[in-house]
Amino acid sequence: MGGGTQQAKAALPPPRPATMSVLVAASDLQPGTALTPSSVRWQEWPKSSVDSSFITQAGAPDVNHIIQGTVVRAPLVAGEPLATSKFVHADAAGVMSAMVTQGMRAVSVGISTESGAGGFILPNDRVDVIVTGQISEQPRRFRAITFLRDVRVLAVDQTYHEDKDQKTVLAKTATLELSPAQVELVETAQAAGTISLSLRPLGDTDAQKTTKADASDETSAAGVKIIGYGLPRAGSMQGD
Numbered sequence: 001m002g003g004g005t006q007q008a009k010a011a012l013p014p015p016r017p018a019t020m021s022v023l024v025a026a027s028d029l030q031p032g033t034a035l036t037p038s039s040v041r042w043q044e045w046p047k048s049s050v051d052s053s054f055i056t057q058a059g060a061p062d063v064n065h066i067i068q069g070t071v072v073r074a075p076l077v078a079g080e081p082l083a084t085s086k087f088v089h090a091d092a093a094g095v096m097s098a099m100v101t102q103g104m105r106a107v108s109v110g111i112s113t114e115s116g117a118g119g120f121i122l123p124n125d126r127v128d129v130i131v132t133g134q135i136s137e138q139p140r141r142f143r144a145i146t147f148l149r150d151v152r153v154l155a156v157d158q159t160y161h162e163d164k165d166q167k168t169v170l171a172k173t174a175t176l177e178l179s180p181a182q183v184e185l186v187e188t189a190q191a192a193g194t195i196s197l198s199l200r201p202l203g204d205t206d207a208q209k210t211t212k213a214d215a216s217d218e219t220s221a222a223g224v225k226i227i228g229y230g231l232p233r234a235g236s237m238q239g240d
Contacts, residue, residue, distance in 0.1 A: 018047040021057035023066065025076040032099040032123050032154060035067035035087060043079065053083040071099065096175070099154055105183050106154055108173045109195045121174060125153045126200040129176070129186065133193025147189060150200065152177040 022045040029039060042057050050056065060066050073088045080086075100106050109129075121127060129148035135141050155175040174197060178186060189195060 019044040020047050020050050021045070022050060023055040023057070023060075023063065023082045025078055025080050025082060027078050029072045029076040030124055031072050031074060031101070033072045035070045035072065037063055037067070040067060040082060045081065051081070051083065053085060054081045055084070073099070096154065100177060103179070104177050105180055106175050107178050107183050107186055108157075108175045109186060109190065109197075110172070111174050111195065111197060121153055121156055121197060121199055123153055123155050126150050126204070127153055127174075127176075128198040128200060129189070130196045130198060131189040131193045132196065146198070147185065148178075148182060151182075153197075 021042040023040050024043045024045075026039050026041045029035075033039070040063060042063075045054070055066060067087075070087045070089050072086065074086050076082070076086055096106055128146050129151055130144055130146050132142060132144040135143045153174055154177050157173045157175075176186070186195070
């Protein structure tokens with residue numbers, strides 16, 4: 001009927017949203033982890049969704065300067081932007097309180113190189129806590145009890161001594177993350193005997209953890225009660 005076939009016009013793709021490069025976690029990071037250049041990366045982020053607390057490449061291009069001497073303050077998942085509230089400088093006041101999980105407490109226990117897995121225990125490792133004490137004089141007998149399992153290590157105070165070609169690790173204290181009831185249990189155990197730490201394999205978690213019952217349910221005048229499979233059981237440092 002004249003005019004021919006109308007040509008179809010190709011639909012134009014919608015314009016790409018404007019983006020900015022923001023600093024994100026390169027992998028999952030736990031509180032207390034020291035930030036390194038390999039633990040972060042730049043990633044394009046929609047400009048409209050960039051929060052004022054995000055670190056942008058335009059505003060701070062030197063990654064090494066940003067993360068130098070910093071530790072993770074709150075859990076981060078891979079690809080999550082590093083907001084300024086998510087990390088803190090290691091020498092800043094209150095850095096330890098920033099590393100402690102809500103509802104938990106940080107407690108330091110005295111250890112030696114021998115009682116601290118040869119100095120190989122590091123922050124964020126998981127340990128079992130053992131108390132060893134004398135239970136009788138004649139005959140002289142001792143008893144060791146594992147009274148806490150799968151405890152997170154927040155920090156370790158240790159130094160290195162080099163003698164010729166040999167390096168020796170000298171451990172002094174370990175700071176553990178405990179529930180308020182566990183804090184009282186550890187204090188009781190330290191009075192009852194010597195505390196030592198047993199290093200757990202990486203990724204090994206105890207499905208049957210100690211309960212967070214009142215300290216009155218976990219301790220007794222006779223000594224230390226042990227929590228096994230979520231229930232108190234006898235474990236006094238006194239003899240049977």
